[in-house]
Amino acid sequence: MVVSIINYWWVTRPKRKLNSVPEVLAAVASVSLDNEWNGQRNTHLNVEEALEAYKLKRIGERRDHSGSGARTYMAWLKSLGLTFTQESTGLLKLTLAGEAILAGAPPVDILKNQVLKYQFPSAYSIGRNINVNPRFKIRPFRFLLRLLNDPQIDYLTQEEIAKIIIVNAENETERCYKSVVERLLNFRSFGESSLDNDFFDKYAPSKGNINIANPYGYLNDIANTLINWMEYTQLAKREHDFLVILEDKFEEVDSILSISPPFIDRPENDEYFQRKYGVDPNHTKDNRNLINSRTITAHMIAEQKITQAFISESLRYPISRIDAKVIANISYVSGFEYRVVEQILLRKYPHGAIGSFMSNYFEMAFRGRDEAIEFETATVEIFENVFGMKANHVGPIGLTPDILVISDDAGYLGIIDNKAYSRYSITNDHKNRMIYNYIPSYQRDEYPLAFFTYIAGGFGNNINRQLNDISSATNVHGSAINVSNMIQLVQNFSEYSYDHFTLKDIFSLDRQITQSDI
Numbered sequence: 001m002v003v004s005i006i007n008y009w010w011v012t013r014p015k016r017k018l019n020s021v022p023e024v025l026a027a028v029a030s031v032s033l034d035n036e037w038n039g040q041r042n043t044h045l046n047v048e049e050a051l052e053a054y055k056l057k058r059i060g061e062r063r064d065h066s067g068s069g070a071r072t073y074m075a076w077l078k079s080l081g082l083t084f085t086q087e088s089t090g091l092l093k094l095t096l097a098g099e100a101i102l103a104g105a106p107p108v109d110i111l112k113n114q115v116l117k118y119q120f121p122s123a124y125s126i127g128r129n130i131n132v133n134p135r136f137k138i139r140p141f142r143f144l145l146r147l148l149n150d151p152q153i154d155y156l157t158q159e160e161i162a163k164i165i166i167v168n169a170e171n172e173t174e175r176c177y178k179s180v181v182e183r184l185l186n187f188r189s190f191g192e193s194s195l196d197n198d199f200f201d202k203y204a205p206s207k208g209n210i211n212i213a214n215p216y217g218y219l220n221d222i223a224n225t226l227i228n229w230m231e232y233t234q235l236a237k238r239e240h241d242f243l244v245i246l247e248d249k250f251e252e253v254d255s256i257l258s259i260s261p262p263f264i265d266r267p268e269n270d271e272y273f274q275r276k277y278g279v280d281p282n283h284t285k286d287n288r289n290l291i292n293s294r295t296i297t298a299h300m301i302a303e304q305k306i307t308q309a310f311i312s313e314s315l316r317y318p319i320s321r322i323d324a325k326v327i328a329n330i331s332y333v334s335g336f337e338y339r340v341v342e343q344i345l346l347r348k349y350p351h352g353a354i355g356s357f358m359s360n361y362f363e364m365a366f367r368g369r370d371e372a373i374e375f376e377t378a379t380v381e382i383f384e385n386v387f388g389m390k391a392n393h394v395g396p397i398g399l400t401p402d403i404l405v406i407s408d409d410a411g412y413l414g415i416i417d418n419k420a421y422s423r424y425s426i427t428n429d430h431k432n433r434m435i436y437n438y439i440p441s442y443q444r445d446e447y448p449l450a451f452f453t454y455i456a457g458g459f460g461n462n463i464n465r466q467l468n469d470i471s472s473a474t475n476v477h478g479s480a481i482n483v484s485n486m487i488q489l490v491q492n493f494s495e496y497s498y499d500h501f502t503l504k505d506i507f508s509l510d511r512q513i514t515q516s517d518i
Contacts (some may be wrong), residue, residue: 006132006206007141009166011124013225014072016339018115018232019363020056022107022356023315024073025098026308027051033304037074037092039084046068054312059409067358080114080123084274086290090115095278096286102307103348104314105280106355106491108362112233113281114274115141116256119263123273137171137263141230142256148236150251153183155242160184161221163195164217167364169201234484235360237457239422246419247423247458248484248515288319302336306344314356320386320494321352351494354386365420365457366481372420376402378454386490387503401438401452404489410500412450413442424480425460431470439474451507454480464511477508489518 013069015024025051031044041487047070057069082098083422107371120136121381143149144165147309151265156165164187169180186194196202200210205218227243235249235256245253267273275286288356309330313319319326323346331341338444364375374394383391383405383444388456395402401415415438417430426434434452454463454471459480481489489506 002477004131004206005478006130006135007135007167007203008219009120009136009169009222009226010130010132010206011222011225011229012072012075012124012130012497013221014057014069014076017228018080018111019076020084021080021111022311023054023308024051024103025077025094025101026055026304026311027054027056027510028070028074028083029094029098029102029284030301030304032092033089033094036090038090046072050308054308058200075127075130075331076122078274079118079122080111080275081117081274082114084123084158084271084278087269087271088291090265093290095274095280096283096288096398097278099281100280102311104310104353104356105282106358108234108355108359110280112235115229115233116145117261117264117277119277121267122264122277122401123267123270126267127358131335135170138169139172140166140169141160141233142171143177143370144226144230144243146177146257147181147184147246148243149250149257150181153184155244158220158227159222159460160187160218160220161211161226161243163187163192164230165326166219166222166226167199188191204309215509231363237366237422241513245508248482249383269296269459278317287298297315302340303344303348306334306336306341307348310345310349310353311356314353315360316357318357318385318490319349319352320354322346323406326352354455354490354494357381362483362487365418367420369420372418375420376418379416380401382486382490383416386493387500389500393456399433399437400441401434404442406447407500407504411447412500412504413447414451414453415439415442415449416455419454419456422457423460424454424456426454426464426466426470432467435468435473439470439476443476450504452476452478452479454508455486456480456482458482459512471510477510479507479509479511479513481507481513485518488515489513492518498501 027048031050032047035043044316048057051070051073074083081095082101084095086093096116097110101107113343117139118141120132122133124130125132144156147156151480164183165180168183170176183194200215204210211217215269228236230243233239235243235253236243264273264276279286313329313333325344327338327342331338332347334341361378364371364378367375376393380391380393380403383389383403390408391405392404393402394400394404402418403416405414405416439452459482463480467480472477506513509517
């Protein structure tokens, strides 16, 4: 069978976002880890059933009974450097990055590392069913970051990525970069008239004919997925259809681009390439001896299924410790005895897995007013389950802030307003509500009102002046914290044993909270 060459960047997309990777990886591992994969139809079908059981894949998506759906999801994991096939045994194994995700490490940290290392060629891209054109020798997401960080470019649209970048950016040489920049600027000036006359001859879709009604649709689908993956790294975000580097991430992006690591070689050797690609941030190389395969026992099967259930739950609410509530919940979901679940969770996740939930929390901070309730309830979960405070979702009452937090340990109250915007500014209306409604409502309680805080994706340039206006009018300390720093605060709270007095000091700075404050 002749497989056509893909003459543009390619990412597989059974799901267009990376949020569900930990769950999919756990489901796949629970069924197929340390088993043969290639050609094993029954294993593929079992993986499909596991994905369907956890609602990661709709039952109606199964178009045949050959397990092709499972192979698509497995290709997704392989493309991200999370799995590989052991050459000597044919058994499916996890890379260090895959192991780290299942061990409860913050998935954003792991997958950001993998996305930035994503390259053409790779063991995935040269596969016989993929076959990306060998002219591409590039790390696409690093290239996108370089463009976003370039003052000449400043932002990228999905259309620009689809029609200019993924077809023309074939390597990381200065000559290629300058050529792509020139093409981008021409496209911004002249639109589609700047494209090559033989555009569809050179960049035809790999399967099927051009859709006359939507001729660029196949390229736009890929561009959209690339943007979704970039957003998951928490380095860049869409703002009004423009992909831009987040305001507080320029220093990190500069650091990333200041180093150009070598390309991973030997993509034709699956195990060699994947084990090098799949090195997580806490290792420099994969020295594991995987020659001797383990005998699968009932306890190992139980551990895999309990891990799968735990990963799924950890994405839904923050688990900062393994307590009776968590154990009972995982026992119910997985079907295993409380004692067995307790033993496995305390051994594998002694410090919980907060990072899994925080990857979703980041997304919530940019979804706008329509989905703000989810952002608010997630913040309640954080203050209760991570910070150990009482937290009440009082927003639905009316003329109240979104959340009231109570510290019995330190004897104070705090009020929080969540704003699911990328650049929030306190309007006069919002300022008046805080001054005349929210703060007076809680100044007569048993505990003093210590602070008011805004949590948002990001803030406008005048946020400090706006906070000072409210503080001066009410004599109550205030602050604002963007979602990236809120995530860092959550991580530091457990790692450095912060207490409620520390939180009070941080939330009472009368200005925007920065990373150095945390």
